[in-house]
Each structure stands twice: as structure tokens, then as C-alpha cells.
Amino acid sequence: MTGKHAEMSFGMLEETFYHCCQLLVQQSQQLRDSWSWVPLQGSQEGYLKKTQVRSVVIKLSPVWDQAASSSDPGSHGSGHSQFYPQKKSAHVAPCDADSVSSEMNDDDDDDDDGICTVSEDSIQVLQYEYHILYSCSYRNPVLYFRVFTLEGRSLSLEDVWRSVHPNFRLQLQNSPLNTISQQEHPLLGQPFFMLHPCRTEEFMRPVVQAAHEQHRPVNYVLTWLSVVGPLLGLDVPLKYHTQLQSAAGPSSTEPD
Amino acid sequence: MADDKDVLRDVWFGRIPTCFTLNQDEVTEREAEPYYLLLPRVSYLTLVTDKVKKHFLKVMKAEDVGEIWFEYEGTPLKWHYPIGVLFDLHAFNTVLPWSITVHFKNFPDQDLLHCSSNSVVEAHFMSSIKEADALKHKSQVINDMQKKDHKQLWMGLQNDKFDQFWAMNRKLMEYSTEEEGFRYIPFRIYQTMSDRPFIQKQFRPVSPEGKVHTLGILLKEMYPAAIPNEGEQKRYQAVIHGIEPLLETPLQWLSEHLSHPDNFLHICIIPVPTD
Structure with a gap:
């Protein structure tokens, strides 16, 4: 039976994940947050989804030295933001001709205003789409997301890093590709960014243990989200937790 | 047991004869000849097509060249799946060589992951290995390895070195x-x-x-x-x-x-x- 016990302390069960998500959606409705559950047809599987528009400070200089780790000298687009392509058109190869020319015009306008040349950073309004899925490999929730400009253009990985708050960016940029990477959404098959889950177990274990010892109710997904969310501007209002405390009782979610 | 080791070799050295053709809509200075290559089944398209890229770049102007991507009969090929998987999934019951179309413009953002350099392939590959070990050994084997061991797995794949790869991968296969x-x-x-x-x-x-x-x-x-x-x-x-x-x-x-x-x-x- 010891094996069974060890098994149970590793991450969370899929069933528990769905239950936690259900509770989170209920709370979200009460708090007028916008999380919803998107079921996958014909199964109990699905994902939590939320979209929000945020204004974000974008760092304009290169966020990490990709050239140093790149073994492909012919790689395109690294080091330059899609928002403000460099003047040399050869460096904006990934954009199609139309978008390049229109951006170049915008860029010129900014130069006229004298903003772009003075400030190192710029403020952009972006639309974020967050998905929370269950990973059966890590037995933990995983955050997938994508980001669009208001014109509907999707952000590159480089630009996503530009929008991460400097406090996080400086800590994580040593291994950028191991923290946020572009991945296929396992249920939709489309490119998304993913916050890598391989350290989740590490930071969740003490939290869950402490809650256990103090007989506090804990919604695993909610607690996890309050740790990883802020990295991508996804704040979890404190009310979720205070509500959970006051509702403590037999219906509270036990981590497995 | 000797037979089983042969299986590992056969899998590693599996090749698919492939004919790369440039997409007709690409702007070229002269006609592009097709390019033939034996693709390793266990590798990734963007990792083994440097020569293909070079070949077609010779007939193109730099300003017409965007990020490279591959297509088979209208389906954009996901470079992050192993080549053998792409072939079996999309072209299994067709005649060889496998005919792949090469594109340098209109990258299908909605279907394909970007791959700006080999370090992106490396990150993807290592993240798959980590995930597999989470399933196999609760991540214990991969976490006990050192950074240079991880590098050995990657370099083994990148440079097509069977022995180098398996000297390390062996540990991931133990129980x-x-x-x-x-x-x-x-x-x-x-x-x-x-x-x-x-x-x-x-x-x-x-x-x-x-x-x-x-x-x-x-x-x-x-x-x-x-x-x-x-x-x-x-x-x-x-x-x-x-x-x-x-x-x-x-x-x-x-x-x-x-x-x-x-x-x-x-x-x-x-x-x-x-x-």
C-alpha cells in the first residue's frame, strides 16, 4: 500500500482537476470574473477559458540574446520586435509585405512625434486568451495562452517575452525556452504559448501540505493559478480565496 | 537480446526518400530544380533541411524569403512531430519518394509553430523527453541527469549519433x-x-x-x-x-x-x- 500512498501525493487526479475547475467557474460567476468551462464534445474533458484586454508595457530592445544560442545563422526575426520593426527591411522577413509597409508607416509617425526615439518602452493594448488544461503526464494544471493585437495579429514568442513584467523576465530569461514556449494546444491542435509545467509539483507540494495540516480548504487549481498567473498579467482576486475560506465545510475540495 | 538491439538500430536509421519542390507561387529569379534527400524518420523537418533551404535560396532574392515551412498535398506539416510520424500519418499508402512542397511566404500561423532556430527544436525535444520521464519515472531519471547528459541526448539526435544517444537514453529506459x-x-x-x-x-x-x-x-x-x-x-x-x-x-x-x-x-x- 505504500506505493499507492506515494502515488496519491504526486500532483492531482484528473477528476479532482475537473471538480476544482467547476468550483472556480462558480466562484468566477459570483465575482463577475470571466472564467468559463469549454467542454470537448463527447467526453468529460475540456478546459477553462478566459479572455481579457490589457494594456501592457512592451520592452523594445532585445529581451534575450537568441543569437548566442542559435545554431542556425539564417534564422529570421530574432531580436527585433514585430511592433516596431527595425528600419532595415531585410530583418523583418517573417511579416508579409503588406503588414511590413503599414507598420513601417506607423513607425515613421511615431518618429515624428518623437516618442519612439525617446522612450525605451511602449504601451500596447493586447488581447489575452488563457486556457487551463489538465496534463496527465505531470498530473497538474497547465496554462496555455495566446496574445493578439487589437488588429488580430498574433504575437511572437519574442514579443510575448517583451510583455512579461521585468521582475519576472529578469529571473526567467536564463532559460527562456524552458519557461514559456510555443506548443501545440493538445485539444485544439493550434499553436499556443505554454508555461512549462515541469516545476509545478515542486512549488505546489508545500502549499498543499500546509493546507492539509491546518485543515484549510484549498482549491488546487485556484492556488496554482494565483502563483503562475501574475507572470502573464492574470491576477486572481483575493476574494476567490476568502470566499473559499468562508465556505469551508464538507464540500471543500480535498487535494488527492 | 542481440536481436532487440538491432531493432533500436533499425528504428534509428529508418529513412524516407523525399523530393522537395518549391511552391509555384514563390518569386524566383530562375527555375528551381527539385531537391532529393533521405530524411531520418526519427528527426525533425526543420533540423535536417538546411541543404534544402540553401538549395532554394540560390534562386530567390533575400527580400522574398520568409520563414520556411513545408506542405504535403495541402496540409502544412508540423515540424514538431517526428518526420516518420508525419509520413505515416499523411502519406503512408502513397508512392515514394514522398513529395513535399517548400514555402518561404505566407507562414500559416494558425497551424504551425514557429521555428526560428535549432534551439527551438532542442527545447521542444527536451520538453518531450522530460514529459515522457514524468510518466515513466515521475521525472526521477531525467532530474538526476546533469545538464551535459541532456546535451548528449540532444547532440546525439542532432548529429545522428546512435551510440552517443543510446549511451544516455539507456538510463531513461530502465525500471x-x-x-x-x-x-x-x-x-x-x-x-x-x-x-x-x-x-x-x-x-x-x-x-x-x-x-x-x-x-x-x-x-x-x-x-x-x-x-x-x-x-x-x-x-x-x-x-x-x-x-x-x-x-x-x-x-x-x-x-x-x-x-x-x-x-x-x-x-x-x-x-x-x-x-
């Missing part, structure tokens, strides 16, 4: 003698019939009652349509590395011998051709 196999088998079942790209769940090599789980049992559980009912005609083929393994093959053996270097057993379900 304690008390166990009857891995904790869970890292597998993915692909099909092209729905939007969902693949099925991946927890599945043990042995049942709680001690019954050995076979490929047939896995498929019956995950993709029942792949197994014909008695008296029915076979509708699907379950293909791994270009062959249809017997449904009686134990999953643990398949996982140890027919997994890709990313440590996943990739299984393609494809409709039986109707002629």
Missing part, C-alpha cells in the same frame, strides 16, 4: 526489478479524422491484476474503432515507424524499442486504403 515496467507508457495516438491532434492518457504496461497490456488492449481502450469487431472488415491500420506491429505485442516492449528519441511511442491510425 526497477520490482516493477514490471514503466509507471505509465508515454504514447500518443494520432489520426487525421478530427481536430483533436492526438490522444494521450495515462496507461500502465500491466493491469492491476498483473495482466500484460498489449498494443491491442491500448487501442481498444483509447481508440476502439481501430480494432475491427469479429467478422468485420479492418477499417484502420495502426502504424509505428512504417510497420503494423502485431496487436499482441506487449506495450512495455514497444515503449522500450519503438519509441522515438523523444521517448514517446507515436502511433498513427490511418484508414485502410480502398481500391
Whole structure:
């Protein structure tokens, strides 16, 4: 039976994940947050989804030295933001001709205003789409997301890093590709960014243990989200937790 | 056992003769000749096509060149799947060489991951290995390895060095003698019939009652349509590395011998051709 016990302390069960998500959606409705559950047809599987528009400070200089780790000298687009392509058109190869020319015009306008040349950073309004899925490999929730400009253009990985708050960016940029990477959404098959889950177990274990010892109710997904969310501007209002405390009782979610 | 080692070699050195043609809409200065290459099944398209890229760049102006991507009969090819999986999934019952179209413009953002350099392939590859070990050993083996060991796995794949790769990968394939196999088998079942790209769940090599789980049992559980009912005609083929393994093959053996270097057993379900 010891094996069974060890098994149970590793991450969370899929069933528990769905239950936690259900509770989170209920709370979200009460708090007028916008999380919803998107079921996958014909199964109990699905994902939590939320979209929000945020204004974000974008760092304009290169966020990490990709050239140093790149073994492909012919790689395109690294080091330059899609928002403000460099003047040399050869460096904006990934954009199609139309978008390049229109951006170049915008860029010129900014130069006229004298903003772009003075400030190192710029403020952009972006639309974020967050998905929370269950990973059966890590037995933990995983955050997938994508980001669009208001014109509907999707952000590159480089630009996503530009929008991460400097406090996080400086800590994580040593291994950028191991923290946020572009991945296929396992249920939709489309490119998304993913916050890598391989350290989740590490930071969740003490939290869950402490809650256990103090007989506090804990919604695993909610607690996890309050740790990883802020990295991508996804704040979890404190009310979720205070509500959970006051509702403590037999219906509270036990981590497995 | 000697035979089993041969299986690992056969899998590693599997090749697909491929003909690359430039997309007709690309702007060129003169006509582009097709380019032929033997693609390693276990590698990734963007990792082994430097020569293809160079070949076509010779006839193009730099300003017409965007990020490279590949297409087969209208389907953008996902570079992050191993080459053998792409072939089995999309072109299994067709004639060789495999005919791939090369594009340098209109990158399909909605379908394909970007791949700006080999470090992106490396990150993807290592993240798959990590995920597989989370399933097999609760990440214990991969976490006990050093950074240089991880590098050895990657360099082995990148430089097509079988011995270098397997000297390290061996450790990822071990399990304690008390166990009857891995904790869970890292597998993915692909099909092209729905939007969902693949099925991946927890599945043990042995049942709680001690019954050995076979490929047939896995498929019956995950993709029942792949197994014909008695008296029915076979509708699907379950293909791994270009062959249809017997449904009686134990999953643990398949996982140890027919997994890709990313440590996943990739299984393609494809409709039986109707002629």
C-alpha cells in the first residue's frame, strides 16, 4: 500500500482537476470574473477559458540574446520586435509585405512625434486568451495562452517575452525556452504559448501540505493559478480565496 | 537480446526518400530544380533541411524569403512531430519518394509553430523527453541527469549519433526489478479524422491484476474503432515507424524499442486504403 500512498501525493487526479475547475467557474460567476468551462464534445474533458484586454508595457530592445544560442545563422526575426520593426527591411522577413509597409508607416509617425526615439518602452493594448488544461503526464494544471493585437495579429514568442513584467523576465530569461514556449494546444491542435509545467509539483507540494495540516480548504487549481498567473498579467482576486475560506465545510475540495 | 538491439538500430536509421519542390507561387529569379534527400524518420523537418533551404535560396532574392515551412498535398506539416510520424500519418499508402512542397511566404500561423532556430527544436525535444520521464519515472531519471547528459541526448539526435544517444537514453529506459515496467507508457495516438491532434492518457504496461497490456488492449481502450469487431472488415491500420506491429505485442516492449528519441511511442491510425 505504500506505493499507492506515494502515488496519491504526486500532483492531482484528473477528476479532482475537473471538480476544482467547476468550483472556480462558480466562484468566477459570483465575482463577475470571466472564467468559463469549454467542454470537448463527447467526453468529460475540456478546459477553462478566459479572455481579457490589457494594456501592457512592451520592452523594445532585445529581451534575450537568441543569437548566442542559435545554431542556425539564417534564422529570421530574432531580436527585433514585430511592433516596431527595425528600419532595415531585410530583418523583418517573417511579416508579409503588406503588414511590413503599414507598420513601417506607423513607425515613421511615431518618429515624428518623437516618442519612439525617446522612450525605451511602449504601451500596447493586447488581447489575452488563457486556457487551463489538465496534463496527465505531470498530473497538474497547465496554462496555455495566446496574445493578439487589437488588429488580430498574433504575437511572437519574442514579443510575448517583451510583455512579461521585468521582475519576472529578469529571473526567467536564463532559460527562456524552458519557461514559456510555443506548443501545440493538445485539444485544439493550434499553436499556443505554454508555461512549462515541469516545476509545478515542486512549488505546489508545500502549499498543499500546509493546507492539509491546518485543515484549510484549498482549491488546487485556484492556488496554482494565483502563483503562475501574475507572470502573464492574470491576477486572481483575493476574494476567490476568502470566499473559499468562508465556505469551508464538507464540500471543500480535498487535494488527492 | 542481440536481436532487440538491432531493432533500436533499425528504428534509428529508418529513412524516407523525399523530393522537395518549391511552391509555384514563390518569386524566383530562375527555375528551381527539385531537391532529393533521405530524411531520418526519427528527426525533425526543420533540423535536417538546411541543404534544402540553401538549395532554394540560390534562386530567390533575400527580400522574398520568409520563414520556411513545408506542405504535403495541402496540409502544412508540423515540424514538431517526428518526420516518420508525419509520413505515416499523411502519406503512408502513397508512392515514394514522398513529395513535399517548400514555402518561404505566407507562414500559416494558425497551424504551425514557429521555428526560428535549432534551439527551438532542442527545447521542444527536451520538453518531450522530460514529459515522457514524468510518466515513466515521475521525472526521477531525467532530474538526476546533469545538464551535459541532456546535451548528449540532444547532440546525439542532432548529429545522428546512435551510440552517443543510446549511451544516455539507456538510463531513461530502465525500471526497477520490482516493477514490471514503466509507471505509465508515454504514447500518443494520432489520426487525421478530427481536430483533436492526438490522444494521450495515462496507461500502465500491466493491469492491476498483473495482466500484460498489449498494443491491442491500448487501442481498444483509447481508440476502439481501430480494432475491427469479429467478422468485420479492418477499417484502420495502426502504424509505428512504417510497420503494423502485431496487436499482441506487449506495450512495455514497444515503449522500450519503438519509441522515438523523444521517448514517446507515436502511433498513427490511418484508414485502410480502398481500391
